[in-house]
Amino acid sequence: xxxxxxxxxxxxxxxxxxxxxxxxxxxxxxxxxxxxxxxxxxxxxxxxxxxxxxxxxxxxxxxxxxxxxxxxxxxxxxxxxxxxxxxxxxxxxxxxxxxxxxxxxxxxxxxxxxxxxxxxxxxxxxxxxxxxxxxxxxxxxxxxxxxxxxxxxxxxxxxxxxxxxxxxxxxxxxxxxxxxxxxxxxxxxxxxxxxxxxxxxxxxxxxxxxxxxxxxxxxxxxxxxxxxxxxxxxxxxxxxxxxxxxxxxxxxxxxxxxxxxxxxxxxxxxxxxxxxxxxxxxxxxxxxxxxxxxxxxxxxxxxxxxxxxxxxxxxxxxxxxxxxxxxxxxxxxxxxxxxxxxxxxxxxxxxxxxxxxxxxxxxxxxxxxxxxx
Amino acid sequence: xxxxxxxxxxxxxxxxxxxxxxxxxxxxxxxxxxxxxxxxxxxxxxxxxxxxxxxxxxxxxxxxxxxxxxxxxxxxxxxxxxxxxxxxxxxxxxxxxxxxxxxxxxxxxxxxxxxxxxxxxxxxxxxxxxxxxxxxxxxxxxxxxxxxxxxxxxxxxxxxxxxxxxxxxxxxxxxxxxxxxxxxxxxxxxxxxxxxxxxxxxxxxxxxxxxxxxxxxxxxxxxxxxxxxxxxxxxxxxxxxxxxxxxxxxxxxxxxxxxxxxxxxxxxxxxxxxxxxxxxxxx
Numbered sequence: 001x002x003x004x005x006x007x008x009x010x011x012x013x014x015x016x017x018x019x020x021x022x023x024x025x026x027x028x029x030x031x032x033x034x035x036x037x038x039x040x041x042x043x044x045x046x047x048x049x050x051x052x053x054x055x056x057x058x059x060x061x062x063x064x065x066x067x068x069x070x071x072x073x074x075x076x077x078x079x080x081x082x083x084x085x086x087x088x089x090x091x092x093x094x095x096x097x098x099x100x101x102x103x104x105x106x107x108x109x110x111x112x113x114x115x116x117x118x119x120x121x122x123x124x125x126x127x128x129x130x131x132x133x134x135x136x137x138x139x140x141x142x143x144x145x146x147x148x149x150x151x152x153x154x155x156x157x158x159x160x161x162x163x164x165x166x167x168x169x170x171x172x173x174x175x176x177x178x179x180x181x182x183x184x185x186x187x188x189x190x191x192x193x194x195x196x197x198x199x200x201x202x203x204x205x206x207x208x209x210x211x212x213x214x215x216x217x218x219x220x221x222x223x224x225x226x227x228x229x230x231x232x233x234x235x236x237x238x239x240x241x242x243x244x245x246x247x248x249x250x251x252x253x254x255x256x257x258x259x260x261x262x263x264x265x266x267x268x269x270x271x272x273x274x275x276x277x278x279x280x281x282x283x284x285x286x287x288x289x290x291x292x293x294x295x296x297x298x299x300x301x302x303x304x305x306x307x308x309x310x311x312x313x314x315x316x317x318x319x320x321x322x323x324x325x326x327x328x329x330x331x332x333x334x335x336x337x338x339x340x341x342x343x344x345x346x347x348x349x350x351x352x353x354x355x356x357x358x359x360x361x362x363x364x365x366x367x368x369x370x371x372x373x
Numbered sequence: 374x375x376x377x378x379x380x381x382x383x384x385x386x387x388x389x390x391x392x393x394x395x396x397x398x399x400x401x402x403x404x405x406x407x408x409x410x411x412x413x414x415x416x417x418x419x420x421x422x423x424x425x426x427x428x429x430x431x432x433x434x435x436x437x438x439x440x441x442x443x444x445x446x447x448x449x450x451x452x453x454x455x456x457x458x459x460x461x462x463x464x465x466x467x468x469x470x471x472x473x474x475x476x477x478x479x480x481x482x483x484x485x486x487x488x489x490x491x492x493x494x495x496x497x498x499x500x501x502x503x504x505x506x507x508x509x510x511x512x513x514x515x516x517x518x519x520x521x522x523x524x525x526x527x528x529x530x531x532x533x534x535x536x537x538x539x540x541x542x543x544x545x546x547x548x549x550x551x552x553x554x555x556x557x558x559x560x561x562x563x564x565x566x567x568x569x570x571x572x573x574x575x576x577x578x579x580x581x582x583x584x585x586x587x588x589x590x591x592x593x594x595x596x597x598x599x600x601x602x603x604x605x606x607x608x609x610x611x612x613x614x615x616x617x618x619x620x621x622x623x624x625x626x627x628x629x630x631x632x633x634x635x636x637x638x639x640x641x642x643x644x645x646x647x648x649x650x651x652x653x654x655x656x
Contacts, residue, residue, distance in 0.1 A: 067550055087553040100551040104569045113565075117556035167555065 016079055018043040018203050019064060019171055024073035026059050026227075033059040034227045037073070041171070041205060046197050048206040048214040050250065051224035057207045060224070061173050064205060066090045078170055088117075093164035094173040098180060099156050101148045107159050108144035111135065114167040134162040137196070154185045161193075165200060172197075174206040178213060190217055211251055215239070223247050241284040244371040248296045255302070255337035257295045258372065261287050269369045271295055275333030281367035294372050299326070299340035301366035306349050310361030315354050327352065329360060399629070405622035414616035424623035431624055434607040437593070439631070441518060441603070442586035445525040446533075449582050450575065452526065453533035457574070458567075460534075461541035473538070476531050484528055488595040491527070495520050495596065516598030524592040529585060533578040540574025541567070576643050580636070587632050604628045 017040035024037040034056040041047050049057035062068040063075050066087030074081045082090060093114065101110050112131045115122055135141050138158035143151070151159060157177060164172055174193075178186045194217050197204045208214050214221050215235045223230045223238065223246075231243040235251070242248035245256060259273040269283045271293060281295050304313075304327065313329040316336065327339045339360065341352075352358060374382075406424055408416035428435075460472055479487060493499050495514040504512050514520050544567065552562040590605025597603075604624065611621030 065550075065554060067553075086558075087550070088556050088558050092554075094551070094554045096547055096551060098547070100545065100547040102548060102551070102566060113552070113557075114555035117561065163555070 016043075017041055017076075018078055019205075020074075020076040021060070021063075022074040022076065024060075024063065024070045024075060026056075026063060026068060027071045032227050034063075037229055039222060039229060039232065041203060042220075044201055044203055045219045046194070046204045046206070046217060048208055048218040048221045049224055050208060050211060050214040050221050052209055052250075055224040056227035057209075057222075057224050058175060059227075061094075061175055061205065061207045064171060065092055065094050065173055091167075091169055092171045092173060093167050093169040094175060095157075095160045095164050095177045097175045097177070099160040101156060101159055101163070103148050105148070106144065107135070107140070107146045107148065107151065110148065110159055111162045111166055113163060130166055131162075134166040137165070137199075138162045153180055154189065157181065157189065161196070165196070165202065169202065172202050172204050174204060176208055177206070178208075178210075186213070193217060215251065221251070223250060242296070242368065242370065243285050244373050245294050245296065246373060248368065248370055252298065253338070254296045254298050257297075257334055257337075259293060259295060261289050261291045261293055261369070264289060268364065269293075271369055273334070277333070279367060280364040281369040282365050283369040285371065287369055287371065292372050293369050296368045296370050297337075297362050297366055299338040300324070300342075302337075302339040302360055302362045304329070304339055304341060304349075304352060305359045305361070308359050308361070310359035313358055313360045315352050315356045315358065318352065318354055325351070329358070331360070402622045402625050405618055406626045408619045408622075410617050410619045414618060416619045416622075424620045425627075427620060428623060428627055431604070431607050434602045434604045434624075435627075435631075437518070437602055438587060438589075438604045438628075441521060441525065441593075441601075442583055442589075445522055445529070445586050446579050446583045448522065448526045449530055449533040450579060453530055453578065454537055454571075454575070457534050457537035457541055461538050461544075462546075476534050479527075480531060484591060485595075487528070488524060488592060491520070491524055491596055495523065515596065516600050518597070518601050520596040521593050521601045524596040525586055525589060528592055529582045532581045532585070536577035536581070537571060537574040540571045544570050572643075572646070580639070583639075584632065584636070587628065587635075 019041040021037040021039045024034060025032065026034040037056075037060060049060055051057045059068060063070055064077075066082070066085060066089070070083055075083055077090065077092065102113065105113070108128075108131050111134050112127045115127045115130060131144065132141070135143060138161050140155060140158050140162070143155070148156065148159070157180075160177070177193075178189055181189060190213060193204070206214070206217065218235060220232060220234055221238055222232045225246055231238060231247045233241075238247060238251045242251060248254045249256070257273050257279075259271040259279075261269050262272050262278060263270040264283070264287070267282050267284075268280055269287055270278055270280050272278050273295070279295060287293055303310075311331050311334065313331045315327055316330050317328040319326040322343075324340050324342055327341065328336060329339055330336045404418075405416045407420050407422070409419045409421060409423070411417045456476075460469065460476075464472055492515060495501075497515075499514075501512045501514055504510075548566050548570070549562055552566045553559070557565060588605055589603055590609055593601050593603040594606055594609075597606075607624055608621055608628075611617050611624060
């Protein structure tokens with residue numbers, strides 16, 4: 001997925017992050033919106049802050065933009081502490097959630113706004129030229145003199161994007177930029193944003209509550225909860241090796257079975273489930289004996305058979321999804337869980353119907369032993 | 374009931390009032406203005422332009438109105454804008470309502486009583502006495518154009534504050550963040566974003582205050598002490614004292630015409646301002 005060249009260049013630059021949070025906390029009155037944030041943002045990467053509303057992701061973004069000052073700790077841009085630096089002095093630009101385009105200006109005036117603020121002044125001809133180029137980049141050539149209210153939602157978003165990138169910022173901040181678009185347009189914009197990021201080489205920092213959006217666009221995702229960073233990693237890392245139950249549930253879907261650790265052997269751990277059955281799983285993070293944990297198994301990791309080994313389950317519901325079929329099955333003591341079967345495996349055993357009694361099994365390596373929090 | 378009938382019903386009360394209390398009286402005034410003076414008030418029907426030819430005799434009243442109304446409007450704007458800005462943008466939301474009520478509290482008392490207060494404040498034992506105490510002698514405030522100006526600005530300030538407040542309150546604060554994000558320091562954000570977007574409020578406030586000032590008579594009468602005459606005072610004099618209805622009607626018609634012309638020019642200017650912003654590609 002990740003472009004090889006960018007990978008190489010990020011490695012070379014990784015000594016000096018383009019932006020950094022050093023033990024940053026932010027208080028609004030008695031509310032702790034962000035606490036103990038530590039994060040390095042690498043030059044040229046596409047990083048997403050992912051989490052539900054109120055998790056502190058927007059606060060983190062606003063501290064990068066300069067709209068909020070950290071209560072504790074340091075925010076660094078390009079190696080310099082910028083704690084007290086006003087937004088208008090920061091080499092950072094933002095695409096706002098509802099675009100925040102100036103309604104009394106034309107498309108060209110909106111896009112040229114940042115260049116117009118430069119001191120010493122840039123020649124008008126240069127601004128006009130750059131505005132034209134920026135419009136071409138977002139495929140809105142010829143729309144210079146349109147009014148903002150004459151543009152559709154998707155077009156407005158492109159204007160907002162052009163207005164930000166024309167300044168060649170060190171960081172482009174995107175605050176839920178796709179929230180107001182319909183599903184189809186959102187998909188298109190996601191691809192376009194990714195292409196744009198590679199083309200321009202600007203570091204993108206996205207804030208979103210949409211896991212699909214974060215998974216499909218980011219080089220790295222920073223999962224947040226209650227003002228804290230829970231885990232940072234590539235989409236694959238977060239999906240395959242979530243550090244706890246929260247991340248496993250937020251990045252993709254998973255089935256969880258609660259239990260207690262009985263034995264640990266290397267990366268394997270035995271867990272006594274609540275129904276008295278002991279199962280083996282692989283621990284991706286530190287767990288200790290007697291700790292309350294949960295076993296997380298992705299629906300696609302569970303196999304259903306007509307005969308053989310495994311837990312006895314009954315099919316409660318079946319949803320045909322084309323390439324896959326999703327089953328809701330019920331085990332007598334484990335309760336209900338989801339299974340996602342690829343079409344191919346079904347062809348062997350024939351499709352399963354509601355009411356069928358089957359065997360469900362999974363590899364021990366697919367069962368992750370996770371901290372219950 | 375058809376939509377048409379319902380629409381007419383919606384318009385009926387206001388329409389009737391408009392017809393009975395505006396169109397009819399104005400027509401009467403227009404007809405009177407071409408008549409001749411009757412000895413004990415009233416008008417002798419005629420068609421003469423004599424009353425209009427006499428208008429220059431009341432030049433001072435027109436001059437006072439046409440200078441003090443625009444100056445008063447401008448002064449009210451300059452005082453009201455920062456206040457409205459503070460209320461809409463800066464004030465703590467918890468205090469906002471109380472502060473807004475404070476702006477209209479003066480309206481709970483009659484302007485007559487408030488003007489009496491100003492007579493005292495600007496009179497010999499008020500502000501001038503205070504100035505004398507710190508060594509500035511011989512300042513006369515009451516019965517001067519300045520006193521009238523103070524009175525009208527004070528009286529009409531809330532009418533200027535509220536439209537501006539509303540337009541600033543409605544202003545999307547994220548636009549200010551966007552401007553700052555794009556590199557504009559606060560004062561340039563104000564000039565390029567806040568101010569242009571509050572023009573509708575400024576326009577409404579100026580219009581309201583200006584039109585009302587053009588017809589003002591109470592404040593000049595009380596604080597101008599018969600020395601600073603407005604057209605409104607001339608009308609009171611002509612209709613109630615000299616009982617010259619025909620001439621009074623001509624003065625009234627002249628005032629209405631002047632107002633119509635000013636307001637039309639004003640609207641044109643505003644429209645052109647709005648339109649010219651469209652044409653400029655990048656300012």
